[in-house]
Every structure is written in C-alpha cells, then in structure tokens.
Amino acid sequence: QSALTQPASVSGSPGQSITISCAGTSRDLGTYNLVSWYQHHPGKAPKLIIYEVIKRPSGVSDRFSGSKSGNTASLTISGLQAEDGADYYCWSYVGSNTWVFGGGTTLTVL
Amino acid sequence: QVQLRESGPGLGKPSETLSLTCSVSGDSVSSRSYYWGWIRQPPGKGLEWIGFMYYSGSTLYNPSLESRVTISVDESKNQFSLKVTSVTAADTALYYCARLNGPGHYFDSWGQGTLVTVSS
Numbered sequence: 512q513s514a515l516t517q518p519a520s521v522s523g524s525p526g527q528s529i530t531i532s533c534a535g536t537s538r539d540l541g542t543y544n545l546v547s548w549y550q551h552h553p554g555k556a557p558k559l560i561i562y563e564v565i566k567r568p569s570g571v572s573d574r575f576s577g578s579k580s581g582n583t584a585s586l587t588i589s590g591l592q593a594e595d596g597a598d599y600y601c602w603s604y605v606g607s608n609t610w611v612f613g614g615g616t617t618l619t620v621l
Numbered sequence: 622q623v624q625l626r627e628s629g630p631g632l633g634k635p636s637e638t639l640s641l642t643c644s645v646s647g648d649s650v651s652s653r654s655y656y657w658g659w660i661r662q663p664p665g666k667g668l669e670w671i672g673f674m675y676y677s678g679s680t681l682y683n684p685s686l687e688s689r690v691t692i693s694v695d696e697s698k699n700q701f702s703l704k705v706t707s708v709t710a711a712d713t714a715l716y717y718c719a720r721l722n723g724p725g726h727y728f729d730s731w732g733q734g735t736l737v738t739v740s741s
Contacts (some may be wrong), residue, residue, distance in 0.1 A: 547727035556731035604726045615667035
C-alpha cells in the first residue's frame with residue numbers, strides 16, 4: 512500500500528513561516544491533484560485547511576497555503592501564531608480505489 | 622451546517638464485534654455529492670482511513686482492514702454505521718465519522734470522535 516511521508520515534527524517562532532512536506536511517488540501524488548491537509552488539535556475534530564492541493568475552504572486563514580512539486584505536496588503556514596500548534600495530516604487518493612493519510616506532523620510554536 | 626455525531630459502546634472484548642453509529646444532521650446520507658466514512662486514531666498514533674460508502678450502498682475500504690469491516694447506511698434514521706469483527710487491542714482507538722466530498726476526495730466535516738477500548 513502507498514505511504515505518504517511527513518516529518519514527525521517541525522517548529523517555529525511566532526511570526527515565522529514553516530513548511531510541512533508530504534512525500535509520495537510518481538504513481539500517487541505525482542499523478543493526482545487530490546491532496547488535502549487537516550489541522551488536528553488533540554481532543555477536537557480534525558479541520559480541513561487545504562483541499563485539491565491549493566484550495567482553501569471558506570473561513571480558513573490565508574496564512575495557510577498549499578502547493579505541490581513533482582511527487583511532494585507542501586503546506587506552508589506564514590505568520591505563525593500560538594494557536595497553530597497542532598498535528599497536521601496530508602490525505603490523498605493514491606490510485607486503485609485507495610486513499611491514505613500521511614503519518615502526521617506535530618507543529619510546535621516556540 | 623452539517624453535523625456528525627458518533628455513538629457506541631466505549632469498551633469491547635477481544636474477538637468480539639465493534640459497532641458504531643454516526644448520526645447526521647444538516648444533510649442527508651442519501652446525498653449524491655458526498656461519501657460517508659470512518660477514520661480512526663490509535664493512542665499516540667496518526668489517523669488511519671477505515672473506509673467510506675456512497676448513498677447507493679457501494680463501499681470502499683482500506684485494504685488492510687477490508688476483511689473485518691463493514692459500513693452500512695440507514696436512510697430512515699439518516700445514520701451510517703461501522704462494524705469491525707474479531708477485534709483485538711490493536712483496534713483500540715478514537716473513531717471519527719466524516720463526510721467526504723466526492724469530486725475532490727476530501728473530508729469537509731468531521732464528528733468529535735468516540736473512544737473505543739478493546740480489553741479483556
């Protein structure tokens with residue numbers, strides 16, 4: 512089964528920008544533009560923050576942006592704020608009627 | 622605004638069948654625009670896709686769980702359900718139900734989650 516690889520953790524100071532990567536292969540992320548990103552504060556429901564690689568749902572801050580280059584999708588958070596500290600997951604269709612979450616990245620705002 | 626709420630026993634024994642229900646308000650499980658799915662998060666681990674179903678009854682499951690899971694819908698109650706058979710401690714997790722936007726393949730609404738512990 513395909514796997515999407517994320518760094519286990521990233522950190523940044525308030526006001527800085529950080530980027531979380533989600534690495535796949537040419538057969539999945541390299542083929543489909545169906546990556547979405549979720550913010551998850553423990554004890555709460557995950558929240559959709561990016562869909563179809565670059566689109567942002569209504570109500571989500573424009574500090575969140577998505578992109579993709581080749582087989583790797585990325586989530587960038589600019590102007591870091593304390594409340595951005597959470598777990599972040601990518602999710603994508605990877606072909607053959609299969610979908611997968613990335614392993615998740617814990618963002619620490621220093 | 623769609624809302625989803627999971628319900629079911631919080632405790633199960635090894636080898637038994639786990640059954641959970643997701644009640645939907647603000648939308649219909651018969652909607653042709655969405656799939657209805659289940660995701661879980663074991664303690665200390667990441668999210669794992671379990672599967673989802675379409676209003677027609679067609680289902681798609683994570684290949685690693687396909688032999689033990691069934692997702693079904695009760696349109697009269699506007700609910701959908703998850704059954705996991707032959708559970709073990711590895712099935713202990715926070716279980717979420719969610720709505721998947723079909724064309725875009727993304728979960729746009731989630732329940733708060735319900736914790737299921739498998740223990741003898």
